[in-house]
Amino acid sequence: MYPESNILTQSPAVAGRKFVLFAMGAVVLIWCLIGLDLWIASRHAAAKISFLPGETTPSELPTWKLFLLVLSVLLTALVAQAYRQLLATKRQVEAGLALQRLIVDHASEAMILTDSAQRILSVNSAFEQITGYAGKDVFGKTPTMLSAGHQGLASHRNVWDFVAENGSWEGEIWDRRKDGTIYPKQMRITAICEDGVQLSHFVAVFSDISESRAQAERLEYLARHDPLTNLPNRLALDAHLDTLLEGATPGINRLALLIIDLDNFKTINDSLGHHAGDRLLSELARRLGAQMDLTKRLFRLGGDEFVVVVDQLINEEAVIELVQQLAGGIGDPCNIDGHVLHCTSSIGISMYPEDGRDAQALIRNADTAMYYAKANGRNNHKFFTEPMNAAANKRLHLESELWCALAENQLVLYYQPQIDLLSGKVVGVEALVRWRHPLRGLIPPAEFIPVAEECGLILPLGHWVLLTACRQAREWLDAGIDMGEMAVNISAHQFRQPEFISSVQAILAETGLPTGRLELEITESTIMHEVDAAIQTLAQLRAMGIKLAIDDFGTGYSSLAYLRRFPLDRLKIDRSFLADVETDPDAASLVTSIVLLGRSLGLQLVAEGVENFAQAEFLRTLECERVQGFHFYQPVCAEEVVGVGRFLESAALQT
Ligand code: C2E
Ligand code: MG
Ligand code: MG
Numbered sequence: 001m002y003p004e005s006n007i008l009t010q011s012p013a014v015a016g017r018k019f020v021l022f023a024m025g026a027v028v029l030i031w032c033l034i035g036l037d038l039w040i041a042s043r044h045a046a047a048k049i050s051f052l053p054g055e056t057t058p059s060e061l062p063t064w065k066l067f068l069l070v071l072s073v074l075l076t077a078l079v080a081q082a083y084r085q086l087l088a089t090k091r092q093v094e095a096g097l098a099l100q101r102l103i104v105d106h107a108s109e110a111m112i113l114t115d116s117a118q119r120i121l122s123v124n125s126a127f128e129q130i131t132g133y134a135g136k137d138v139f140g141k142t143p144t145m146l147s148a149g150h151q152g153l154a155s156h157r158n159v160w161d162f163v164a165e166n167g168s169w170e171g172e173i174w175d176r177r178k179d180g181t182i183y184p185k186q187m188r189i190t191a192i193c194e195d196g197v198q199l200s201h202f203v204a205v206f207s208d209i210s211e212s213r214a215q216a217e218r219l220e221y222l223a224r225h226d227p228l229t230n231l232p233n234r235l236a237l238d239a240h241l242d243t244l245l246e247g248a249t250p251g252i253n254r255l256a257l258l259i260i261d262l263d264n265f266k267t268i269n270d271s272l273g274h275h276a277g278d279r280l281l282s283e284l285a286r287r288l289g290a291q292m293d294l295t296k297r298l299f300r301l302g303g304d305e306f307v308v309v310v311d312q313l314i315n316e317e318a319v320i321e322l323v324q325q326l327a328g329g330i331g332d333p334c335n336i337d338g339h340v341l342h343c344t345s346s347i348g349i350s351m352y353p354e355d356g357r358d359a360q361a362l363i364r365n366a367d368t369a370m371y372y373a374k375a376n377g378r379n380n381h382k383f384f385t386e387p388m389n390a391a392a393n394k395r396l397h398l399e400s401e402l403w404c405a406l407a408e409n410q411l412v413l414y415y416q417p418q419i420d421l422l423s424g425k426v427v428g429v430e431a432l433v434r435w436r437h438p439l440r441g442l443i444p445p446a447e448f449i450p451v452a453e454e455c456g457l458i459l460p461l462g463h464w465v466l467l468t469a470c471r472q473a474r475e476w477l478d479a480g481i482d483m484g485e486m487a488v489n490i491s492a493h494q495f496r497q498p499e500f501i502s503s504v505q506a507i508l509a510e511t512g513l514p515t516g517r518l519e520l521e522i523t524e525s526t527i528m529h530e531v532d533a534a535i536q537t538l539a540q541l542r543a544m545g546i547k548l549a550i551d552d553f554g555t556g557y558s559s560l561a562y563l564r565r566f567p568l569d570r571l572k573i574d575r576s577f578l579a580d581v582e583t584d585p586d587a588a589s590l591v592t593s594i595v596l597l598g599r600s601l602g603l604q605l606v607a608e609g610v611e612n613f614a615q616a617e618f619l620r621t622l623e624c625e626r627v628q629g630f631h632f633y634q635p636v637c638a639e640e641v642v643g644v645g646r647f648l649e650s651a652a653l654q655t
Contacts, residue, residue, distance in 0.1 A: 020086045023079045030072045037065065110185075112204040118142045118160055121201075130185075130208045132178030143204060148174040148182035163189045163202060172209065183210040228278055229285035231300040237307055240297060241359035244311050248352065254313040255352035259366040260288070260326060263344045263378040265304035270492065270525035271556045276336045283336070284343065287329040296322070307363075316351075316383070323347055323381045344379035346370055355384045368392045399455050402448055405435055406460055412436050413468050416635035418487070418606060418628045421620050428484035428519065430628065431469035432635045433461070453491055462494040463503060470511040470518060472638055477517070481642055485547055487519040492526040496533075501540050508544075515545035521572065522548065524556030531562055542567045549606065554594055563601060571598040575609020575629070582614035595622045 104111055110127035114120050120138045128134055131146060138145065147156035156173065163169045170188040177183060187206035194200040224236040232240070244255060262284070269277035281304065288306060292298050299307040310322065327345055334341045348370025356362040369384040372391060376382065405411055415429040435443040452458040466488050473486035494500060508515055520541065527534040527550070538548055549570035554577055573594050580587040591607075598605045607619050610629030619627055633641075 250353035346373035347381035414635035519547035
């Protein structure tokens with residue numbers, strides 16, 4: 001399997017062996033001569049040849065012969081000793097060689113030894129394992145027989161020729177195994193010059209790097225792709241934009257960047273759980289992906305944000321057409337865990353070169369346009385325009401102003417009465433926050449609550465609202481005014497704080513408001529998120545005697561099975577359902593179903609947004625317990641609401 005290579009025949013032991021053999025030959029020759037001499041002498045004796053006077057008898061050996069004899073004996077002893085040593089050295093060398101072979105054969109790297117003409121002389125076991133070729137298959141052939149042809153046979157040859165010229169080479173190269181599969185290998189080839197001048201051998205050492213390369217490729221893939229949708233991520237987007245923009249010329253190339261943000265995804269996620277949210281995102285990613293081609297690429301920025309980059313753009317009409325296709329794909333119903341979801345999206349668009357000449361500017365401006373699309377009622381798209389930046393700055397400004405508003409007591413609570421439909425009495429008030437802005441006047445909560453939620457200000461703001469509302473309710477009680485329960489809106493962020501219950505307890509203790517006088521309004525999506533934890537929190541609040549209501553009921557995606565498990569007192573029917581109730585039979589039957597659902601769950605019903613007599617009458621026929629709306633009264637400040645309460649109490653219900 002391992003033919004004796006030239007290298008192995010050049011060992012000092014082999015050279016020594018030649019010398020000893022030569023010496024042995026010489027000794028044997030001398031002994032032969034002595035033997036011959038003795039034989040001639042004995043022949044003379046046998047022939048009884050008389051010795052001439054002066055001739056020596058065989059027993060009288062001349063001195064030189066004696067000397068030669070002694071020398072021969074000594075030389076023989078020396079040669080025998082040298083031979084023994086030679087044998088010992090040979091055994092040593094063989095043992096050393098066997099050890100080296102053992103090392104070579106157990107090396108994880110494959111090794112090839114070739115002669116100067118690149119003909120393979122020897123290979124090790126790792127070579128056989130990696131390539132699938134046995135040694136006998138390759139001996140005498142050149143390593144180019146292993147070439148995958150992947151980088152061309154020529155380049156394979158070039159590598160070996162390079163080594164012949166430069167002494168060594170190291171790098172990656174593709175080879176083909178015996179079974180035909182190709183694989184990358186990391187190889188080092190060294191040229192060996194026996195006498196330091198003349199090239200005699202090549203040694204190639206290599207390892208199969210297909211696994212480590214696959215792992216590196218996987219890591220690279222993971223770094224640049226989103227694991228949920230398998231879409232390229234933000235890092236890949238930056239790289240893609242950089243490449244496109246590097247080769248782009250303003251005035252010649254045009255490019256569009258679309259940021260697509262799903263509307264109300266948070267509600268779906270919170271209501272149906274992250275698993276359903278993930279499935280929805282995967283499905284939408286699949287639909288959007290199906291609309292891509294060579295000039296359009298889809299990325300996921302994270303959360304519910306996708307990006308489409310369009311290059312080789314002809315005109316804006318093409319972008320609008322694409323936007324419509326994308327929105328259409330998103331809008332088709334999605335069946336997720338038995339829920340049929342209808343999604344909409346807000347899309348912001350920036351164009352190269354007019355809206356930005358680098359990746360950051362294009363992404364930032366498309367993002368601003370997307371926010372603008374959201375602010376304009378969602379489910380639409382907006383091209384970026386310069387004034388939008390001013391609007392984005394305004395939002396930032398609003399955020400910093402809001403911190404001051406809280407510190408400088410610019411927030412104020414308004415109260416909207418809730419009326420018992422049967423008795424016409426005020427049975428409660430809902431506290432609704434407003435911002436009394438020094439320059440802009442009274443700002444409604446829809447303009448600043450979302451900002452407060454985003455920047456974390458909702459926690460101190462929510463605490464202030466709860467404390468102020470409880471204080472007010474206590475004041476009314478102290479003044480002998482019965483306004484019923486004080487309903488306070490609690491944001492999801494507030495509700496999920498671990499210290500939420502203790503802060504409610506502390507406020508009740510501080511203000512001295514009886515717990516039964518406080519009602520907390522929580523939205524569906526708030527409690528549908530981490531249901532078990534939500535049930536625990538609700539149960540603790542209820543055990544304290546606090547009333548609990550689900551606000552804006554019908555706008556989330558509550559599961560009926562879960563609703564039964566929540567310890568609740570009331571359902572507040574969202575005002576959007578009431579809007580067309582007197583004209584649209586579908587709307588009327590929807591409200592009827594909600595009322596029946598509430599009843600089946602043993603909950604009281606509160607209808608929000610009652611704006612006219614017909615709506616109030618309709619609710620009365622359904623025996624809805626409570627109503628709240630402009631038809632009865634608008635939210636007003638604390639001083640005014642007291643008058644309203646008294647007025648409504650004294651007069652019969654004016655419906
Ligand atoms: P909400 O909790 O559903 O409050 C009812 C909203 O409906 C109030 O709007 C109220 O003014 C309005 N409304 C009442 N009756 C009618 C009606 O007949 N027709 C119409 N069109 N609207 C009516 P507002 O005060 O602008 O509050 C909007 C939302 O802001 C609230 O909805 C609530 O979600 C949030 N909000 C208000 N105050 C707070 C607060 O202190 N904390 C938190 N977290 N959210 C608050
Ligand atoms: Mg409310
Ligand atoms: Mg509401």
